[in-house]
Amino acid sequence: MSRLYVILDVFADKALAGNPLAVVLDASGLDAAAMQRIAREFNLSETVFLLPPEDEDRKARVRIFTPQRELPFAGHPTVGAAALLGLMEAMAGKGREATFEIEEAVGAIACRTVASGKRAGRATFDLPRLPQPSGAAPDAAAVAAALGLAPGDVGFEGHAPSRFDAGNAFCFVPLAGLDALARAAADPGRWRTAFGGDLGAFLYTRETADPALAFRARMLSPGIGEDPATGSAAAAFAGAVMTFDRPADGEHLLRIGQGYEMGRPSVIELGLVVRDGALSAASIGGAAVVVAEGTLFLP
Template sequence: MARRYAIYDVFTANRLEGNPLAVVFDGDGLSDAAMQAIAGEFNLSETVFLQPPQKTGHAAKLRIFTPAYELPFAGHPTVGAAVALAEDGRSFDDKDYDLVQMLEENVGPVRCAVRGRAGEATFAEFDVPRKSVRLDAKFDRQAIADAFSLKATQIGFENHVPSFWSAGVPFVTIPVHDVSAAAAVEFDAAQWEQITPIAEGRLAAAYLYCRGGVNHAARFHTRMFSPAMGIAEDPATGSALAAFSGAIHSFDRLIDGHHPFLVEQGVEMGRPSLLHLHIDVSGGEISTARIGGQAVKIAAGELYL
């Protein structure tokens, strides 16, 4: 059976930048083992399989796989799948459009808005399905520095310290002094696996961040490493950004209101990505968070399975 697929570069308007994603349109009838094997064949940070929705009115059910295992939720597959579903069957001369999709993920239903404009890369934004919560963990600053070939004095800035958060997928958020410190990182996967905590049945990934960025509009510069997922480094990580929203609110003490953030990632990999994060705070707590970005198709074909 031939199954259609497309490759999208996500969280970018430029091909060969951002985070590449494989979207398998005809994912129904595939076993878990087959989907895992296909994800290994593509060998991208994530592959998403589109299946018929379980609830009438929803756009699709998403199954998301890294090269190592299935995820309950991930940001760049959500954005990429939403754009792929919106663009599928449309011609490039179609009129501008705005639509809302409900996507079913293992974490739960995810509401996603899509905006298509002539001459522009399609933009999609989703409501973070689970609020970021802080998990219990203690960290040794020197051990973290050693895992990233940094000095202990380069870990942390202002009141920001390493902390542990999850919005469906767990991440240790690690503040570093500045962009030059982030660029100097040499990640030691073996050392990281010795010190990283376990949550939700898996080793936590590392999400480094600092203020500012190479892009003058960026509020934060980030990098993500996850050897347990089979990902040496990821160019753009929406699930990490969802977790990071809790750290931003906690350390920066966001006041009630709306707070937009532009976050860059993938710069050191030569795959610059721009992620849009919006946090709404009410009564001193995060009421909603949204993540969005653009995506562009770079390839399409068929799987013969």
């Protein structure tokens, strides 16, 4: 049996940047074990499988797999899948802009897309779950040791290590500047002690070298390594922004640069809606470009 697939670079407007994503266009009839084997075959950070929606008013049902397991939610697969569905709408003559919902294990997700060409577009989705604190804040000295940094490298402007979850849990580590961000390296032997488990660490700094960016970031994990663009971490990062920056009421758009140290520059757009000093809504958005199309030949 053959099935079509597409590979996109997500959170980038040109090929060979951003975070790669495989999308299997018609996954009907595949069980979870088969999807897991296909995700291992692609060996990308995530592979998306498109299925008919359970609610016919929605665009598609989406299942997301890493090479090791299924995820209930992830940011770059959601942006990439939505952007591709928007491109398919445009190619079918339904207009450059589209609004629809997709179904993920975490719930229904509202998406907005714009096609900028035959193989390029943008997508934004509303967070199905706003960030919440996720356990005790990590100790700054232990975090510094686990990242090969000095204690003085951790923290800026009142920002301290924290933990938040908006579908997936992460530790957030503020760093003094780009130099510390570049020097950071995961020490597997000290990781669990510092972070209380195998959670990924989203390192961020206000220093960006680009006025269009609000933050520069890296995503490190001792089991996976480094990720070039982590939308679900950016979603949870809204919790850290609200805690330490306390943005004023209104709408805010923060651009986060990630993946630069890997040679895969990515820009994640984090949208915040603040009312009465609290986060009332948030979104993740970015560009995506199709870089390959092909056919899977399966037994």
